[in-house]
Every structure is written in C-alpha cells, then in structure tokens.
Amino acid sequence: MIGKQTKGRGFRKLLDYLAEREDAQLIGGNMSGRNARELAREFKLSRQLNSDADRVVYHVSLSTAKGDKLDDEKWCEIGDRYMKEMGFDANQFVIFRHHNTDDDHIHIAASRIRMDTGLVVHDSWDYVRSEKVLRQIEQDYDLVQVQGSREKLNRTPSTGQIRRIIREQEEYSSGKRDTPPERTIKEQIQQTIDSARVDNPQMPLLIMRLQSAGISVRAGFTRNGKSKGISYEKDGIAFSGSQLGAAYTFPGLQKHRGIDYQPERDDARIEHLLNNPVGQAVESEPLINAIAHNKAQIPTTDQPKLTPNHIAELYKYYSADLHSLLVTDRDKEIALLALLDNQPDQKVEEILLASPAGWTHDEAKALVLIALLRLASNKQQERIKAGVAGEEVQHLEKELSLNYSVSSPASSADLAPPALPFTPPPEDESKRRVLQYYLTQKRGISNYLVEPLQRQGLGYIDQQENVVFIKRDLNGSKSGALVWDTHCQDNRCTEYLDSDRSEGWFHLKLGGEAEDKIERVFLCSSPIDALSLAEIDIQGHKGQPPVRTMYMAVDDPDNLPVELLRNISRIGLAFNNDDLGNETSLVVQEKLPQAKRIAPSGLTWNEILIEQQQQQQEIVEQKQRSRGFSR
CATH class of the missing domain: 3.30.930.30 (BirA Bifunctional Protein; domain 2)
Incomplete structure (x- = not known):
C-alpha cells in the first residue's frame, strides 16, 4: 500500500x-x-x-x-x-x-x-x-507489500512477478520447462557482487566491475571518509545496500566481503566513476564469472607480476573517460592515476605495457618517472629520488616525443606550489535553454530563481553534459562543484572530480535587503531541493519571505558554517525524508541544538513542489470544465 x-x-x-x-x-x-x-x-x-x-x-x-x-x-x-x-x-x-x-x-x-x-x-x-x-x-489485511511512494529503493516483486515465479517453478518441476525460474533482479545484483568481490579488489575496482556488468552504483561520503551509504540499480530497479543484506552495505562490503577501501586513496576514483560510469561490456559477465571461478588475486607488492587478464583489466579501469586523448597523453594520465592509487612503480609499468602504443619496458619506466615528477611538482605527494636529474627526464620525454613541461626535482620537492583558485568546469552555453526548460517545466522552479542561477553561473550543463551546481563560501567565492544526476530519486549530488573540497556550499538568499542579517536558514539535501524549498517559501508568502533567509544544500554534515549558524535561532533541518536525511539531522542537531527537523511530507521538497503545482493545475482544469459544462 x-x-x-x-x-x-x-x-x-x-x-x-x-x-x-x-x-x-x-x-x-x-x-x-x-x-x-x-x-x-x-x-x-x-x-x-x-x-x-x-x-x-x-x-x-x-x-x-x-x-x-x-x-x-x-x-x-x-x-x-x-x-x-x-x-x-x-x-x-x-x-x-x-x-x-x-x-x-x-x-x-x-x-x-x-x-x-x-x-x-x-x-x-x-x-x-x-x-x-x-x-x-x-x-x-493480507495485501501485497509494495514500495512506498517515496521509497524508490525499496523494490519488492509485483503480484505478476510472484505469480510468474510460482508458475515457472511448477513447470520446471513437472518437466514442462527446461530452465528454472529466472532470478529476480535483487538476486542477480547480489550474485554479481558476490562474483566480483572474490579476489578482494579495491572499492573503485569493484564499482567498475559492477558498472561493466550493467549495474549502476551510487555512493556518498562525508569529509572524514565515513560512508553515507551505497545503492545499486539494474534494469531500472534499485536497492539500497541494506535492502540486499548487511554484507552489501558500504561497511558490510569491507567487513563481510573483503573489499579493500582507503578513503585517501579511493575517494577521488570513486567520484570519478560515479560521474563517468564505465559502459557495460559484452564480455563483462563472463569476465566477472571467471574471476569468481578462479579466485584470482589482484597482485600486491608480494606478487610483483600481474596476469595478462588483470593487466588489461586495470588498463581499462584507469583509461575510463580518457579515450578522447591521444594515446601518449592517455597513458601519461593512466600512470598518474595509478600512482595516486598507491600502485607500486613496477605495477604501473606493467599496466602501461598493455597500452595499444606498444611501449617498451624503458619507455614505460620513463612514463612512470614523468608521472612521479608531476606528482612532486603539483601535489607534493612524492619526492623524486635524488639520482634522477632534470636533464635525464627531459631526455626521456624527448625520446617519447612528450611535450610536457617538467620542473626540476629540487624546486618541486622544496617549494610548495601556490594554492590555485577553484576553476569551475566550463559551461556548454548551447544547452542553457535546455536546462532552463527542464528546471521550469519539469521541476517546477520559476524563472524568478532559474534566471539569476544561470546568469551568475551557479547552475548549468557543462561540456561533458553534466548538470553542475556551484558551491561558494560565505563570501561568495566559488569553491567547488556538485554534479546532479537528474534521474536520481533523492536528488543528492556527487562532488565534482576536480573540486578542491574547501569549505563551500550551494546556497541562495531571499528576502529583506542584501545587507540584512540572516534570520532564517533551511538546510537541504541537494541544490534542487534548496531551490524547491525557496520556491515553496515564495509561494507561501505570495512573494519574498519577510526576513533575510538562506537556503543551503549540505552534502556533508561535518562541513557546516557553524560560526554563522550558531548565532541564528531559526534553523530548519529540511533534509530528505529518508534514513540518511534523518541521520544527518541528528548529527547537525548535536552541533546546533536550536535547529528543528522539518522533513518534507514526501521524500524530497521538489516532489512536494511538483505535487502542489499539479494539484493546483487539476483544480483549475476542473473549474474550467465545470464552467464549460454549465454553458
């Protein structure tokens, strides 16, 4: 019901x-x-x-x-x-x-x-x-248990599916059917995860395998690396990890399924995979089944040699979304990504040997050295061995015809690079009207909010066709970006891959004067729900709210402008009406005891906004039909 x-x-x-x-x-x-x-x-x-x-x-x-x-x-x-x-x-x-x-x-x-x-x-x-x-x-009342209207992850078999399974089982048992009943989507997801995890892969590799097998994965993390949850979707049917079982939650994958997860190493790659999913491969299911059958182990430092299958698999993993680059530039990026994953130098060289460029061992080693120098120059994560001189690396680059400018080891090791301001991903301006139409016609947000959102570059479609919302600090400086999957039922976003993770939030202010003190704050689960709640607030007041009000999307309860919020008495915890939203509210209330939970009556505020507008439209149409009939 x-x-x-x-x-x-x-x-x-x-x-x-x-x-x-x-x-x-x-x-x-x-x-x-x-x-x-x-x-x-x-x-x-x-x-x-x-x-x-x-x-x-x-x-x-x-x-x-x-x-x-x-x-x-x-x-x-x-x-x-x-x-x-x-x-x-x-x-x-x-x-x-x-x-x-x-x-x-x-x-x-x-x-x-x-x-x-x-x-x-x-x-x-x-x-x-x-x-x-x-x-x-x-x-x-002996009724079929169905998914809640707002619980899109809580899928249960329909009456028709149950009847089909019973009928096919009876036919199979009586010999009228050659194959047993088809497994449910839930069982298919569970079995695929079980097969893909037997070699105890790192978390990004598990996600890549599932994506290749046609299973979409969503995951979120707090700033300190704590999981916000994980869910899986296949053929349009989704399940949270807990609905599959304790072993399929994010912590359960590590505790019960042996998945290797280290936040510092894995989070960037996970975000990259979530924003740029690996396409389903024809050979993916046989490959995953082969991994499960052989229980092959991904090599560690104790296993210096990779099998050919794993070399190819890791090369494919690191080359995801790099296919538009020339092969030399692509392999340069692959070497960098593998090193960021804390892969040993020798393993990175073996991965590069799987490149279609056909590198020799010396050339692969040179690519690794160049990647190490790049890390040392830009991120201070590695120091180049003292015996490697800048002239040698320049010679290696010349041999490989690589046009990448490398700093000398001394300067890169001793001088920290200046902090660069966040550069938002470039907008595809040709799609501005597309987003405007979608937000106004499909999501119920008025042009009163959409027009300044687009004019200020705070919401747009980028050149990779991602819907992007920009995060800003309290001074208005752009500090990061969020990517929104419009098909996601809970509207939550993922961090843009190149965001610097400094303090910043998607937020907007309405009511009063620009210089007025903020008197009300609503904390929401996503930018689209912050906009929706602002729209509902405007409609409720038949115009601007009477006092200066901030609507803020909080993607991490451990990252809040506490100094600002501590002095505001009217704070609404308007997070989604689900387990994560409720848990987030409890965390925030520990920091801000004056805050009050105001959950939407549905899952998200955008759903409530759309329902209200549809109901108003139906009432108008009913009145118009009544008038027409009376004539």
Missing part, C-alpha cells in the same frame, strides 16, 4: 477536487457534511479553535497494489485505523473513494487541529510513521 501525504491551507479547493472527480464516493470519516460546501463549512469549527495555525489542511491518498481490491467497508476500516495511528484520533476527517485509475485508492482530507485541545497534530517523522503503519496494515 502506498501513502502520499501533503499539507495545505485551504479546505474548499481540496474538497472540490475530491468530491467532483468522476465516480467519486464519500464513504467514511467522522463528519456530517455530504458535499464539498457542507464539509468546508464544518471544517471551520476546528480552524476557529486555533486561528493562528498555518497549513492545517492534511491530505493523504492510500492505494493498494495492482490486483488488490477492497470494498467500502474495508477501506473505511483502514482509513480510520490509519488516521488514529498517525495521531488524528481527535480530528475531523472525511474519506473519499476514487475509481479514476487502475489502482484501488482512497483520499482522506483532515484538519490537523485537534478538537479536544486545539493544538496541531505533531508532524515530525510523519513519513517514517506512515510507512510503518502501512506495512502493518498490509500484513493484517
């Missing part, structure tokens, strides 16, 4: 919508009114008990899985029970049943003001509570 909750201000518009749908039935509740006008008048009784309360209208739709049908009596029982367990045991409410879709469903309109005390029903964690109530109702 799926539950969708929204809150609003006006009863009459909602009641008109519920009552005037084709074949709408008023089947239950605790009110005497029999039409929208009578019910709206009756709801005024509770509103008079608390005239100062805002957003007192509560609307929830409950729908069963396809194939499950309930009669009016059962729906009334479920509606009454749901409202009581959600804390509406002394509130006015009415139940309508609609038949306009294939899914059997009801709508409940209620007042959030209690008739006994005049207080508003507490709505903290209402999404989490709703899901618990619905899961129990499914069990008690």
